[in-house]
Amino acid sequence: MTAAASLRLFELAGADPDLRFSPHCWKVRMALVHKGLSAEGVPWRFTEKAAIAVSGQGLVPVLLDGETAVSDSFRIAEHLESAYPDRPSLFGGEMGRANARFINAYVDTLLIPPLARAILMDIYGRLAPQDRAYFRESREKRFSMPLEAVGADAADRLAEVRRLLQPLRLMLKSQPFLCGSAPAYADYCLFGLFMWARVVSDVEVLAPDDAILPWREALLDAFGGYARQAPHTGG
Numbered sequence: 289m290t291a292a293a294s295l296r297l298f299e300l301a302g303a304d305p306d307l308r309f310s311p312h313c314w315k316v317r318m319a320l321v322h323k324g325l326s327a328e329g330v331p332w333r334f335t336e337k338a339a340i341a342v343s344g345q346g347l348v349p350v351l352l353d354g355e356t357a358v359s360d361s362f363r364i365a366e367h368l369e370s371a372y373p374d375r376p377s378l379f380g381g382e383m384g385r386a387n388a389r390f391i392n393a394y395v396d397t398l399l400i401p402p403l404a405r406a407i408l409m410d411i412y413g414r415l416a417p418q419d420r421a422y423f424r425e426s427r428e429k430r431f432s433m434p435l436e437a438v439g440a441d442a443a444d445r446l447a448e449v450r451r452l453l454q455p456l457r458l459m460l461k462s463q464p465f466l467c468g469s470a471p472a473y474a475d476y477c478l479f480g481l482f483m484w485a486r487v488v489s490d491v492e493v494l495a496p497d498d499a500i501l502p503w504r505e506a507l508l509d510a511f512g513g514y515a516r517q518a519p520h521t522g523g
């Protein structure tokens with residue numbers, strides 16, 4: 289990877305600063321490596337809002353590119369695409385960008401919520417101590433129930449995730465990646481989900497015979513095994 293001027297990426301981390309588990313941060317990590325850019329990955333905890341105040345909001349990923357702060361994974365990908373046009377494209381043009389936006393919305397609205405429920409207690413167990421009370425309170429409010437109750441139907445939620453991945457199985461009969469013959473940003477939007485589970489949990493998102501496995505393995509191996517080498521908990 290080539291060092292860019294000054295790129296810093298604030299990424300969610302657990303008690304172990306090397307466990308970078310946010311699905312949205314993984315979308316950006318893959319986008320950076322796709323562009324051949326290296327960024328300093330700064331471990332960030334839920335309660336460190338002040339550290340990313342420059343972005344005007346309280347969620348990661350936040351990318352600092354020189355003086356520019358960009359938040360929201362999709363907006364960061366768009367920033368990288370326009371700021372580094374001579375690097376490999378993340379979208380392959382306007383139509384690809386529009387389609388990636390749909391895939392991103394599909395992942396965020398349909399897949400992340402049930403998987404969050406399936407791995408919630410694993411996330412909780414790996415948080416830095418200072419994040420635990422905040423996480424419990426904010427997630428109990430979000431789900432309107434105690435944390436332990438959210439995780440109680442993990443098997444059903446995992447089954448839901450597997451069912452909702454059916455469009456990907458059908459598509460993979462015709463092409464190896466969402467973006468065609470090689471992966472690009474739409475693939476990374478979905479792949480972030482798998483890295484989330486792999487880094488923080490033992491839960492197997494896919495059954496051993498799932499037709500999606502070759503796609504996931506190819507992305508783990510992409511860019512010299514960049515994602516596969518990341519510290520993780522599960523498979």
Ligand SMILES: N[C@@H](CCC(=O)N[C@@H](CS)C(=O)NCC(=O)O)C(=O)O
Binds near residue numbers: 312347359
């Ligand atoms: N739409 C945003 C979502 C970012 C997001 O939800 N980030 C989570 C980590 S995965 C976060 O920072 N949460 C902080 C909190 O809940 O206080 C994106 O794509 O970047």
